[in-house]
Amino acid sequence: MNFFSSNAVAEPTSTDAAKGVVVVEASGLMDPVMVRMMTETLEEVDPSKTIALVFQVNISGSVVENEKIFELGEAIISSPVPISFWVGPSGARAKGPVAELALISGDVGITPGSKIGKIGQSNFSSRFKDLGLDEKTLNYEEAVEKGIARSSPVLLEHLVGLEGFEVVSDVESREIKPLTQTRFKEMNPSDQFFHSVGSPAITYLLFLAGMGLLVFELYTAGVGIAGVLGALCLLLGFYGLAVLPSNLWGIALLIFSMLSFAVDVQTGVPRFWSVVATTSLILGSLLLFDGLSLSWLTLLFGILLTVICMSAGMPAMIRTRFATPTIGREWIVGELGMAIEEINPNGTVEVKGAIWKAQTNRATPIKANDKIRVAAVDGFWLDVEPLEGAARDYRERKGSKA
Numbered sequence: 001m002n003f004f005s006s007n008a009v010a011e012p013t014s015t016d017a018a019k020g021v022v023v024v025e026a027s028g029l030m031d032p033v034m035v036r037m038m039t040e041t042l043e044e045v046d047p048s049k050t051i052a053l054v055f056q057v058n059i060s061g062s063v064v065e066n067e068k069i070f071e072l073g074e075a076i077i078s079s080p081v082p083i084s085f086w087v088g089p090s091g092a093r094a095k096g097p098v099a100e101l102a103l104i105s106g107d108v109g110i111t112p113g114s115k116i117g118k119i120g121q122s123n124f125s126s127r128f129k130d131l132g133l134d135e136k137t138l139n140y141e142e143a144v145e146k147g148i149a150r151s152s153p154v155l156l157e158h159l160v161g162l163e164g165f166e167v168v169s170d171v172e173s174r175e176i177k178p179l180t181q182t183r184f185k186e187m188n189p190s191d192q193f194f195h196s197v198g199s200p201a202i203t204y205l206l207f208l209a210g211m212g213l214l215v216f217e218l219y220t221a222g223v224g225i226a227g228v229l230g231a232l233c234l235l236l237g238f239y240g241l242a243v244l245p246s247n248l249w250g251i252a253l254l255i256f257s258m259l260s261f262a263v264d265v266q267t268g269v270p271r272f273w274s275v276v277a278t279t280s281l282i283l284g285s286l287l288l289f290d291g292l293s294l295s296w297l298t299l300l301f302g303i304l305l306t307v308i309c310m311s312a313g314m315p316a317m318i319r320t321r322f323a324t325p326t327i328g329r330e331w332i333v334g335e336l337g338m339a340i341e342e343i344n345p346n347g348t349v350e351v352k353g354a355i356w357k358a359q360t361n362r363a364t365p366i367k368a369n370d371k372i373r374v375a376a377v378d379g380f381w382l383d384v385e386p387l388e389g390a391a392r393d394y395r396e397r398k399g400s401k402a
Contacts, residue, residue, distance in 0.1 A: 019051040020181035021159055023086075026055055030062035030069075030098055031243055033195040037187050039072055047080045051164040051180065054084045056155065057102065058092035061292070063198075063244055066121070069097040073124055076105050083107070086158045087114045087149070095137060096120060103133075109152030109161065112140045116149065194239070200289055201298040203240025208306050210234030211258040215265065215310070245290040253284030261310035274311050281306060332382070335374045339366045339384075349384055358382045 024041050026034055038055065045053050062069065076083050085102035087094045088111040094102055095118045102108045102116065104124055110116060117137035133148075143149040152158035156178065159165050166179035187195060196202055213230025241251065260277035285299055294302075337351035339358075344365035349358040349372055359381050360366055366386050376383040 019049055019164065020183055021052050021054060021162065021165060022050055022183050022185055023054045023056055023155070023159075024185045026098075027058040027092075028060075028195060028199055029244075030059050030064060030096065031195060031198045032064055032068070033187070033191050033198065034059075035064050035068050035072055037191055039075055041185065042072075042075045042079055042083075045079070045081050050081050052082045052084055052162045053079070054086055054159070054162075055102075055105075056086050056088060057094050057098055058087070058089075059098040060093050060095050062096045062098065063292075066097075069101070070124075073101055073104055076101060082163070084109070084158070084162060086152055086155060087111060087116055088152065088155060088158070090114060090153075093137075099133065100124060103148065107162070108143075108149040109158035110140055110143050110149040111153055115139050116143055197236050198240050198243040200240075200244060200292050200294055203237055203244060204285070204288060204294055204298065205302055206233045206240065207237030207254065208302050210237050211255065212306060212309060215258055215262045218262065244292060247287050247290050250284045250287035250289070253280045253287065257281040257284055257306075258310075261306075265310060274307075277310065278303075278307055332374050333376060336387070337372050337374065337384070339368055339370050339372055341368050342366065343372075343384065349382065351382070356382045358384045360384050360386075 022041075022045060024038070026038065028034070041053065083105040084107040085094070085098075085105050086109040087102070088109070090111045090113040092111065092114040094110075094114070094116040097119070099116050100119045100122060108116070115137040117133045118135065119133050120135075122134065138146065138148065140151075144151050150158075150161060152161065156176070159178065159180075159182065160167055160176070164180070167176045168179055169176055186192070197206065210230050210233030213226045213233065217224065217227035217230060257277045257280035260273045260280060263273040264271050264277075281303055285294070285303060288294070332351060335351050337349050337356075340348040340350055340355065342365065343349070343358055343360045345361070346357070346359050347366070349356055351374060358372070359378070360372075360383070364386055366372055366384065371387050372384040373387055374382050375385050
């Protein structure tokens with residue numbers, strides 16, 4: 001049973017001599033960025049300059065709707081230029097919808113060590129179920145034996161099988177050299193960036209890094225590089241989670257894990273909440289994606305690095321930065337200091353040689369370089385007042401009426 005066109009090399013014509021082959025590399029997961037790139041390539045291909053369009057694929061699955069796959073398949077079927085798929089180089093995979101797209105193209109090449117199959121629910125035809133491709137993959141030998149693909153150990157050998165592709169044999173070097181021009185195309189840098197961000201491993205690590213950096217920023221004065229970088233990582237992480245089939249419970253557990261770590265970061269010593277955070281981190285990591293699994297290497301790297309940074313590294317950095325043994329202790333109430341900038345109502349102050357985020361009553365703004373007194377500690381903030389002329393806190397006035 002053969003689903004692809006004849007691989008006999010036709011005699012070159014003068015028209016074919018002016019044409020070339022376009023090879024497009026597609027690897028990773030089939031996501032919206034890749035589908036858009038493949039669709040645009042099919043729409044832009046020029047039949048007068050192209051004898052065939054070849055997709056070099058190494059795709060392990062898909063995270064796009066069946067509707068998008070069907071539209072891409074229709075574009076392949078109706079293409080004015082012959083379409084071919086090459087599953088390579090060696091060790092490549094064509095799993096999920098891309099396997100069906102390859103088969104409906106009419107010409108598939110596969111390299112030793114590569115696999116094709118696991119189509120799942122067919123978007124075009126049920127004929128592939130007879131070959132067992134709906135739920136399993138076929139290796140190189142099986143695919144060639146069943147006539148699903150032709151043997152193409154290297155890309156040039158696959159191109160030689162295309163009608164109109166010209167080659168010449170070099171007698172001295174005993175090599176076959178192509179005469180037909182081959183043009184290679186890949187994603188533009190912007191698309192490649194978002195395609196990489198949308199991979200499970202990168203999304204997972206960006207999400208953890210973003211939350212960790214923002215937790216660190218909570219203990220620093222003002223918005224610094226850590227805060228900006230953390231926000232950027234978190235936004236990119238959320239983009240990846242939106243593209244990939246993510247699990248809300250997994251996301252919630254990872255967020256809860258970071259909040260739990262933050263409790264012990266404040267004390268500077270790993271305690272009960274660090275244990276809770278680590279447990280939530282492990283469960284959240286395992287549940288983060290539906291239908292996709294992170295490699296054990298990625299999981300170990302993400303979990304161990306997060307635990308080490310949040311339990312040991314971050315408290316040490318914060319203690320060094322603030323030059324105080326602990327943060328958020330009541331001992332600081334009553335201490336004197338100086339306003340680094342105007343506090344109206346928020347700003348920063350220096351107390352005992354350390355910089356703190358501070359806030360004051362709106363009725364008594366404090367100018368830069370004025371002396372202040374710490375009146376209370378409110379979470380990560382110090383409530384401060386000027387040494388003289390401080391307005392009475394509205395909460396105290398309300399309490400006195402009661």
